[in-house]
Amino acid sequence: MAVCEDKKQDTRIQRIASSIRVVPDFPKKGIMFQDITTLLLDPKAFKDTVDLFVEQYTGRGISVVAGVEARGFIFGPPIALAIGAKFVPLRKPRKLPGEVISENYILEYGSDCLEMHVGAVQPGERALVVDDLIATGGTLCAAISLLERAGAEVLECACVIELPELKGRGRLNGKPLYVLVESH
């Protein structure tokens, strides 16, 4: 039975992996961009992606799914809806109206900033962070900080794709990472 389940899982993951398109030299030369929009054009692959995350997170008392703008907005809400959790958008500066908290993070060249609404999350809530891809882990680290500053407990980060060579997994404040596909 376990083998059958694994095989079923493998088939879904195979389909997900092959639906992702690699676009060379985007946004700049030398970067092999992992494009999930082709996954979104395959309704079964998209559904399987969400189902795999939902299977991972159902029944774990998660009341908050935080999604990183903008591709985290595509995967986060369906997961939130399926597990009965709130969806909290984490956004680039000046997009969220009203009172926000901000967290800066380092980019390859320069820095960027992520914001979350004050009051979106209550102390003690159990949270999941969702994005399409983890590279260096800088953005996810900022996301974890925002949630922890608001008193939430971040259980895990979930991404469709990991770029393991960039070692983001080890930069998540000790939080576990769950991914569907690795890209080398």
Add this chain to the structure above:
Amino acid sequence: MKEVVMLEEENGVVDPRLQAIKAAIRVVPHFPKPGIMFNDITTMLLRPKVFKDAVEIFVDRYRDMSISAVAGVEARGFIFGPPIALALGAKFIPLRKPKKLPGEVISESYVLEYGTDSLEMHVGAVQPGERVIIIDDLVATGGTLCAAINLLERVGADVVECACLIGLPKFKGGCWLNGKPVYVLVDCRQ
């Protein structure tokens, strides 16, 4: 003929789900600039049942309309479009600000109050003849939705309807956009 369908009252009975949706939307004055009463849907996303009901209302409407693709306008259209697409078994097509989509795109410019902006879609995302709905959180001037309609029609798609949670008062009592009907759940809060 001008027609925008506002679901708030049918035969004088108000759908309690719509009341809850409207009540869950927060108005933030003077954002992004003085004079604008911003209708903030993020507070609705903090109420799982209300969010779920909003999605269900759209899904119920489009379930039997043979919709094969849902196009969502960046970024808040990315929150509502995918759950609707998944429930309908349809593709999800992100319509994005310039230079965000990798690979080959088509672009449509549109006029803002001051200046212009532009929306992009991937070449090949949609096939000629596909029946598509367009989702965004709110319709104000309709400029963005018009650009979205144009993008889809340029590749031969059949835009069945535009759907938004919120519509500004100018839409009450009827407005088509580019000949396409606009379906709105609630009017904006002031």
